Amino acid sequence: MALPLLFNPASGSTAKDPDVLLRALPKDLRTRVEPRPFGPPWDFEPHIAQASRAGGPLFVWGGDGTIHHAARALIEKGCPVPLAAIPGGSGNGLVRSLRTPLEPAGALQRLLEGRELRMDLPRLDGVPFLNLAGTGFEAAVAHRFHDLPGRGFRTYAKACWQLWRTWPDTALSWDADIASTPHDAGRLERLRAAFHASAPALPASAWSLCFANLPQYGSGLWIAPGADPTDGALQWATLARPSLVELLVDVPQLFREGGRTPLRHEGSLRAATLRLDRPLPWHLDGEPAPERDRAELTVEPRGFRMQVTGACPWN
Template sequence: MKLPLLFNPAAGTTPKDPDALLRPLPKELRDRVEPLSFGPPWDFGPAIDQALRAGGPLLVWGGDGTIHHAAKALVQRGCPVPLGALPGGSGNGLVRGLRTPLEPAGALRRLLEGRELRLDLPRLDGEPFLNVCGTGFEAAVAHRFAALPDRGFGTYAKACWQLWRTWQAAPLSWDAELAPDPRPASRREKLRAAFRAPQSGLPEAAWSLCFANLPTYGSGLWIAPGADPTDGALQWATLARPSWFDLMAEVPVLFREGGHTPLRHEGRLHRAALRLDRPLPWHLDGEPVPARDRAELTVEPRAFRMQVTGACPWD
């Protein structure tokens, strides 16, 4: 029995060629994998059963949306096998956060030679997500992007530009259990902590607000650099609406791992009940979900099985 490799032909901006993906692999790895074309209505049951018989993991080659649906199906089944995510979308926020190679053939080989990691499993009103959920500007962009016929960074940037000029911040109220900053263990971590800004208080209003399990959005934007998917906490992060000057001077900083900018504020929490002054759009791992004016965020520590490469920094 071979491991199923599900690939979504509609994800991303370039065609997917399973033969070209497998060709660079050594024969012993190539013979372990069976590519299977896949898409909506997202019936992962047969593939999960096949992965279980083959000893796992369930390999998924697609964008953040495809990977989100695969993770949701695995959670519903009790996570019988790990999920192995290959970059195949236009943003690839999850695989970037896990430090998986962005070249699909290299990612597949490293995942087959990799290890299992137990990730925290966050939920928005009971619905699971792996990487990030959010509301405000970023969720409005996710909804606009999903409605456009094209994919890719250019289409996403167009959606951002259209909404940047008009989107307004929303007042917030909180009932939250905050999480303290972790104590640095190594000398390198202590040096980083010395230069890190203190944790922000919970914001009373936000233009864009997310809750992150991993540090990156798609396309390499470091929205929550302090996020750790194994610490039992979520990193909340806000972005202030950038001015014309900020678009040139501050926004590029968000694409650098160690970059600090006054546009971003973040902190940590174990759980939160959030109220907004009006219903706003939300997203889960970039997938649009219905608008709401109340939300509950929770975290199940180490509840999700993920296949990762040797480059993943968490144990």
């Protein structure tokens, strides 16, 4: 039985042609997958059942939103098979972080030859996400982007520009379990921790606030370089509103791995109750989520099965 390869024709800014995708594969791999168009209302159940009978994984070719919905469906079923994400959106933050090739045929081949990663499963008020959740400016942009016609980086940049000048900071209060070096860590890890600076204080206010399981937003923006999807923790990251000069000088650093900028601050936590000074919009993996002024963040260590390529830096 072939593995289902679900693709969302509406996601991303370029058309998806499954025949072209399969022609690029070696002959011995072409018969292992069966492309199927897919979209709302997101009934994944028959496809998960087929992937289980075929020995998994469930292949999903789409953007971060489509992949988010697939992950939630798998979680509801107890993760019977891994999720294999093929980039097909406008941002592709999840697959970029996992170092999956951005060319779809290359991604499909490498994932067919790949391995399973048990990655952490974070939740916002009980609702799971794989990559990022956030509030403030970034969530306002996610909501605006969702309502604008068209997709792609240009549309996202338009949403950012519309909100950049007017979005205010938000006051925050925390009850958090700060991540630190575990008691059973090896000698090398304890030595490294001893020479590191103390953990940064949780922010008292934020313009844009992110909780990251993986390091990248879409389009290659490194929002939380310290995020590790296997450490049982979430990386919090804030962005300060950039001035016009900082837009030119500092913002490009966010798009470079290893880039440094005073606009970004980050730290680590295992769980948190967060209170905001007013109800604000949120996002989950870039998908708009309801307003709230109180949020519970939790992490289930190694709670999700993800198919990755040999280039993935985590085991």
